[in-house]
Amino acid sequence: RAEGERAAELALAVWRRAAFLHPRFGVLHLPAPPEGNQAGGTGSAASWLEAFFRIWRESGEQPRDIALENVRGAPFRLLDAACGADDASLCLDMAHTLAYGQEGDSVRPDILKRVRLLHWSAPGPAGMPRDRHLPLTGLTPGQKDWLLRVWARRALPLLPANVTHLVEVFDWEGILLSLPELEEILGRA
Numbered sequence: 001r002a003e004g005e006r007a008a009e010l011a012l013a014v015w016r017r018a019a020f021l022h023p024r025f026g027v028l029h030l031p032a033p034p035e036g037n038q039a040g041g042t043g044s045a046a047s048w049l050e051a052f053f054r055i056w057r058e059s060g061e062q063p064r065d066i067a068l069e070n071v072r073g074a075p076f077r078l079l080d081a082a083c084g085a086d087d088a089s090l091c092l093d094m095a096h097t098l099a100y101g102q103e104g105d106s107v108r109p110d111i112l113k114r115v116r117l118l119h120w121s122a123p124g125p126a127g128m129p130r131d132r133h134l135p136l137t138g139l140t141p142g143q144k145d146w147l148l149r150v151w152a153r154r155a156l157p158l159l160p161a162n163v164t165h166l167v168e169v170f171d172w173e174g175i176l177l178s179l180p181e182l183e184e185i186l187g188r189a
Helices: 002-017 042-058 076-081 094-099 141-154 172-186
Strands: 026-029 066-069 089-093 115-120 164-167
Touching (some): 002 026, 094 115, 141 172
16 A cells, blocks of 8 residues: 555656646556466555555546556456546557457457557567567567457447557657558558
C-alpha cells in the first residue's frame, strides 16, 4: 500500500510539472506481483492500485487521466481484482500482449472500451519472453497472422473512435518500416 501511495505522489509531481504542456493522459505500468508470485498474486497489485488512485483522487485528479499499461507479469486481468482503478484508462501494448501470452485480455470488450492508447512494436522471436521494441516488420509469421486474422477483426472494431496508435520503436528507420505494417493491420477492421 505504501508503494502505491509513493508512486501516486511521484506521478502527481510529474503530472503537475508537465501541466503547461496540457497532456491528454499519462501512462503507468501496472504493478507486477512480487517475484516468484507471477501466477496469482493479484492482492498486492490490487492494494497498490487502490492506494495509488486514492491519493490521485484526493489530490483532485481524474483516474481517466492515467492509462494503465499491460506489462510482463501484470496483464489487464489483474484489474478484475483492483479496487479504485475502474475509471482508469488503459494503454494496450501489443508487443507485451504477444510476448507475455496476454492475447485473451486484448480481445475482451470490457478492456477494449477503456483503451486510449495502443503501443505498437514487434516483441522479437516467439519464445523470447521480452519486448525488444522492434519494427513491425519483425513480427513472426504467427504473430502477424494472429494480429490480422484474430485481433484486427475481433478487437479493433471495439476500440473507442479516438484511440491513439503509437509506434513504440526507438529509431526513425524502424518507425518508417512499421507504418505500412500498421496500416495493413488497421485496415483489416
